[in-house]
Amino acid sequence: MAKPRENLKDRIYKRIKEDILLGKIKEDDSLLETDISNKFKVSRTPVREAFGKLEQEGLLTWVPRKGHQVKPVSYDDLLEIFSIRIFLEKGAASIGAKTISEEELEKMEYYNIYKDEKAIFDFNKQFHLSIVRAARNKRLLKITEGLIDDSRRILMFDPYMQEKETLGIGEHARIIEALRSRDPLEAEKAVEEHLIATRRRIHESLLK
DSSP states (O other), X not given: OOOOOOOHHHHHHHHHHHHHHTTSSOTTOEEOHHHXXXXXXXOHHHHHHHHHHHHHTTSEEEETTTEEEEOOOOHHHHHHHHHHHHHHHHHHHHHHHHHOOHHHHHHHHHHTXXXXXXXXXXXXXXXXXXXXXXXXXXXXXXXHHHHHHHXXXXXXXXXXGGOTTTGGGTHHHHHHHHXXXXXXXXXXXXXXXHHHHHHHHHHHHHHO
């Protein structure tokens, strides 16, 4: 069966969302339906639909006389996302400590070495998803992946993400060692303390 073609709304939605998450579209930038429709050479209808979906996801907000703008990252966003991530990922780590394979641990080691600055966020995502994959729960993996994608823009405020040469020495390395030692309590603790530290660093960054 042929794969269905991506419709215009979804194509525009994905492109704008990616640019927002990568920081190419910033909070002060105005997005006008006419500009986007001209850029993609489409009518304003799929652009309006894409904007509506991005509003529902909390990425865009309507500003009178300016059009749509990227919604600023708030402290509430930080608390909501990381509270859920802490709960889910530490539970996954506790289970994964008993089930993770040596091959999966090697992949975590790989994702913990950032060879390319452009890959930092993707490698970080795969590192955390590796923890959840080890729990062998597809629904948990899907939910966590969505939360990590939601936190992509928030993570841009974490100075730790810029320390690509020393990142693996600290918090991530401790998680790997806890999983390798098959210690559920230590794995849970290592993940929880890492995410709490991340949340604290981002909060401090947002206050500047």
